[in-house]
Amino acid sequence: MKKFKLVCFDVDGTLVDNVTFSWDVFHKYFGCDMDKRERTKKQFFDGKISYLDWAKHDIGMWVEKGARKEEFIAAIKGLTLMEGAEDTLLALKNAGMKLAIISGSLDVILGSLLPNYKEIFDDVFFSHLTFDSSGKLIGAKVTEFDMIKKADALRKIAEREKIPLQECVHIGDHFNDVEIAKIAGLSIAFNCTNDELLKVAKVVIEGKDLRKVLPHIIG
Numbered sequence: 001m002k003k004f005k006l007v008c009f010d011v012d013g014t015l016v017d018n019v020t021f022s023w024d025v026f027h028k029y030f031g032c033d034m035d036k037r038e039r040t041k042k043q044f045f046d047g048k049i050s051y052l053d054w055a056k057h058d059i060g061m062w063v064e065k066g067a068r069k070e071e072f073i074a075a076i077k078g079l080t081l082m083e084g085a086e087d088t089l090l091a092l093k094n095a096g097m098k099l100a101i102i103s104g105s106l107d108v109i110l111g112s113l114l115p116n117y118k119e120i121f122d123d124v125f126f127s128h129l130t131f132d133s134s135g136k137l138i139g140a141k142v143t144e145f146d147m148i149k150k151a152d153a154l155r156k157i158a159e160r161e162k163i164p165l166q167e168c169v170h171i172g173d174h175f176n177d178v179e180i181a182k183i184a185g186l187s188i189a190f191n192c193t194n195d196e197l198l199k200v201a202k203v204v205i206e207g208k209d210l211r212k213v214l215p216h217i218i219g
Helices: 022-029 034-045 051-064 069-075 085-094 107-113 147-161 175-183 195-200 210-217
Strands: 006-009 098-106 123-131 137-141 168-172 186-190 203-205
Touching: 006 147, 022 034, 022 051, 022 069, 022 098, 034 051, 051 137, 069 107, 069 123, 085 098, 085 210, 098 107, 098 147, 107 123, 123 147, 147 168, 147 175, 168 175, 168 210, 175 186, 175 195, 186 195, 186 210, 203 210
Parallel strands: 006 098, 006 168, 098 123, 168 186, 186 203
Antiparallel strands: 123 137
């Protein structure tokens, strides 16, 4: 009998290399007012606004810039899938695992780097940008399941699939993965520099080869 049945992945810095927070990549590319962005970020961390409020504010900054889909693609030209990502996903699928994305990232990234991600993952929790017929950004369907609410997404999947949390794995790399790491049966800090996540994770993987997680999950 398999020990683990569900494996959840972060995106930025885990499935995708050369990025810590993808939102920052787009803010810099579109020349957004970073002081304005930082003020809103602080409001969220001070508990004055919700995560959805913060995300919608930031997306509104891109809309004001007249951002287009092709520009988002151009902005991420330096990003790549993490080494070993496709091999890892295939090995987990072949082992009968359910796979999920729980991330604050944006769909345009995996949509470009891993176009068949919807066929690979059983559940996908991240934000989806909305473009009009000409390719102009008009809004987004924002996920609320980032930061501390990543743990809520895992509970939601586990309850629906009747999988005990002890049989769930989470793989991530930063501070927004801490709460979900606390409840997963196996929490893996992958190529992580965040001290809090390193403290709560059960396994720490150094380097940038995602295949290193497999022996801990499949055995």
